[in-house]
Amino acid sequence: MTTITGAEILMRSLELEGVDVVFGLPGGAILKAYDSLYDSSIRHVLVRHEQGGGHMASGYAHATGRVGVTFATSGPGATNLVTPLADAYMDSIPVVAITAQVASTSIGLDAFQEAHTWGISMPCTKHNYLVTEPDEIAAAVHEAFHLASTGRPGPVLVDITKDALTGTAAFGGRKIIDLPGYKPSVKGHPKQVKAAVDLILESSRPVLYAGGGTIRAGASEELVKFAERLNLPVVTTLMARGTIPDSHPNTLGMPGMHGVYTASTAMQKSDLLINIGARFDDRVTGDPDFFAPDAAVIHVDVDPAEIGKIREAQVPIVGDAKVVLGQLLTQVNKRLGDQPAPEWTEWWSTLRGWQEAHPLGYVQDPDGPIQQQHVISELHRLTSGDAIVVAGVGQHQMWASQFWGFERPNTWINSGGLGTMGYAVPAAIGAQAGCPDDTVIAIDGDGCFQMTFQELITAALEGIPVKVVVMNNANLGMVRQWQRLFYSERYSASELSFTNPDIVMLAEAMGCVGLRADHPDDVTATLEKGLAVEDRPVVMEFRCDPDAMVFPMIPAGGSNDNIVLGPEDL
Amino acid sequence: MPQHLISVTVENKPGVLARVSSMFARRDFNIHSLTVGPTEDPTRSRMTVVVDGPVMEQVVKQLYKLVNTIKVSEHAPGEAIEREIMLIRVNADPQRRSEIVEAATLFGAEAVDVGPSTVTFQVVGEPEQLANFHELMKTYGIVSLVKSGRIAMARDAKNQKQQRSA
Known part of the structure; x- marks a missing residue:
């Protein structure tokens, strides 16, 4: 058999996995791989910082459901991936990172650009590899894609030494996967499925608590059918926005710290939580000791370790959300036959009462300042909601989740678990690269924007026409909100500037269109102008109210019985 | 704990x-x-x-x-065969040496090194046995001690069944 270099084996292995785009940045140790990439059909997007490449891979994976791939060289290249890997790990996003390592003969000698990438990345990846021989590359890459995309998805890193990339070996295609300890459960235990349905039919205040797992599993269709067959109220976590349409009558919206009153309170007063692919995150539960005190729990998760981690489950079901929802639906139909869905009359009337009493809302003073909710609502109206929305982290993220009506899965991309500021711009670029025909809009804050805006140079040069809305309130808005509410208005180190940087000039300097509105009257026209740009990235800056606060709010560690609906409740 | x-x-x-x-x-x-x-x-x-x-x-x-x-x-406690090894060096003046060695022998400890003023024992056994020996040797003065950490193996399933039915 003829032999080829490790670098060529790497490229052929990636091609066999169906990779169409890689986000990365070359350097010394990975040069050989980039040399082979030069001959490959795989598109490479040259990023300005490896963190951007990692988030692009994540945005790509979020939007397409396929594995996102990022390349980085040894040492600082690899350490710059730590944040995106930790981010993807928290949110169960399938990402494969290929990093180069110094030659195997130099490992441990503090060689130039050497870092212990394998050890550094271990706690923030689902699994990782150190490959020192060219004939081990094919198997490691294939296993990495398998691990990243099956079971509970997550990031996998493959660190390949320089001499493994330059050395040669025979390439026989994809290797058989040899992972004797890795057998994720797919189908739920039939006995548990039966027990779950029994419990649901006995309950009087059930809530279907849908998490990001329903989106990762592609289970939206089953979720909606199941909710409809049982007429269940559904709450969608921050990671699950769009898993059931917001326009669906059974949807109550997002629960938790900045959730809709009815969604949080429904969970709190529920007697049965049907958790599908959520993890009782502290942003949902508040203090878990006071969370949903009367509720029994059915917990469906592909990761057994999530079940019982925070909240004991009376009916634990390990399995894939899509498959288990299918099983649950079959069992419900078996139990109910031709009978119509249960009405839960009293429960629904209570829920409708709360919805009426405590809707989400905001007031836009026509004289200004601009409220972010107004920008988001206008943007939604002008696009008819037909866009992929990507958010950074903070106030703008919460308002985007609250005021954008999501109608389908994979159209809301954000950093939920890790809360990574600066996520939006690169993740939007990755999403746009994966979905060139969709409108991709990053809704960002000025603080987040200044962490990663340099990737707009990447977008402009690579012809990736993302749209970025910067909610400029000249502050780290959520920090300011907490300082106002909990730190006696002592605004320590949270103030930025409206004018520096000049975001419009900055956008233009990076090859994007730059637009600005600082009065409510100009919001619509600015958005229209920005949305019409198709040949370049566009940055729309809105100078917003620095004193606006996100409500409802459940102060951190508090009980979900005490929802603060507005400043008057404080 | x-x-x-x-x-x-x-x-x-x-x-x-x-x-x-x-x-x-x-x-x-x-x-x-x-x-x-x-x-x-x-x-x-x-x-x-x-x-x-x-x-x-x-x-x-x-x-x-x-x-x-x-x-x-x-x-579960008692369900597995548990073993640990300990090396323990104790003060042993020539006058007390035979007394110490005698005590150690009762525990099945083996003298593996003898110096001018110390004896080093090796003990293999269940953790409790080691703990008891450790306690006993304290009276003579421990110079140095090292333990392997525990190894364990479940008892033969058939054996367990017989024990339960007995």
Whole structure:
């Protein structure tokens, strides 16, 4: 058999996995791989910082459901991936990172650009590899894609030494996967499925608590059918926005710290939580000791370790959300036959009462300042909601989740678990690269924007026409909100500037269109102008109210019985 | 804090010990002792971990979550054969030496090194046996002590059944 270099084996292995785009940045140790990439059909997007490449891979994976791939060289290249890997790990996003390592003969000698990438990345990846021989590359890459995309998805890193990339070996295609300890459960235990349905039919205040797992599993269709067959109220976590349409009558919206009153309170007063692919995150539960005190729990998760981690489950079901929802639906139909869905009359009337009493809302003073909710609502109206929305982290993220009506899965991309500021711009670029025909809009804050805006140079040069809305309130808005509410208005180190940087000039300097509105009257026209740009990235800056606060709010560690609906409740 | 005894069968691959100990650190689980070594199958290693903590459910699940983990078993007290080895060096003036050696012999300890003023014993046994010997030797003055950490193996299933029915 003829032999080829490790670098060529790497490229052929990636091609066999169906990779169409890689986000990365070359350097010394990975040069050989980039040399082979030069001959490959795989598109490479040259990023300005490896963190951007990692988030692009994540945005790509979020939007397409396929594995996102990022390349980085040894040492600082690899350490710059730590944040995106930790981010993807928290949110169960399938990402494969290929990093180069110094030659195997130099490992441990503090060689130039050497870092212990394998050890550094271990706690923030689902699994990782150190490959020192060219004939081990094919198997490691294939296993990495398998691990990243099956079971509970997550990031996998493959660190390949320089001499493994330059050395040669025979390439026989994809290797058989040899992972004797890795057998994720797919189908739920039939006995548990039966027990779950029994419990649901006995309950009087059930809530279907849908998490990001329903989106990762592609289970939206089953979720909606199941909710409809049982007429269940559904709450969608921050990671699950769009898993059931917001326009669906059974949807109550997002629960938790900045959730809709009815969604949080429904969970709190529920007697049965049907958790599908959520993890009782502290942003949902508040203090878990006071969370949903009367509720029994059915917990469906592909990761057994999530079940019982925070909240004991009376009916634990390990399995894939899509498959288990299918099983649950079959069992419900078996139990109910031709009978119509249960009405839960009293429960629904209570829920409708709360919805009426405590809707989400905001007031836009026509004289200004601009409220972010107004920008988001206008943007939604002008696009008819037909866009992929990507958010950074903070106030703008919460308002985007609250005021954008999501109608389908994979159209809301954000950093939920890790809360990574600066996520939006690169993740939007990755999403746009994966979905060139969709409108991709990053809704960002000025603080987040200044962490990663340099990737707009990447977008402009690579012809990736993302749209970025910067909610400029000249502050780290959520920090300011907490300082106002909990730190006696002592605004320590949270103030930025409206004018520096000049975001419009900055956008233009990076090859994007730059637009600005600082009065409510100009919001619509600015958005229209920005949305019409198709040949370049566009940055729309809105100078917003620095004193606006996100409500409802459940102060951190508090009980979900005490929802603060507005400043008057404080 | 209660202790639990867990056997973990893992793939015999570089770095698996680091994965396990990193996971324990990351999840804030406390390791009392951890031993690792080869098994009857060269592709597998077995770890015996003694863990401090009230409940092992999360420990077991998080161990299983590691890709290289093949099997995790928690042993109920008395269910497994448990062994530990200890080397202990004690002060032993020539006048007291025979007294110390005699006491040690009762515990099945073996003198493995003798110096001008010390004797070093090796004891193999159940953790409790080692603890008792340790206590006894304190009266003579311990110069140095090292323990292997516990290894354990479940009792033969047939044997267990017979014991239960007996």
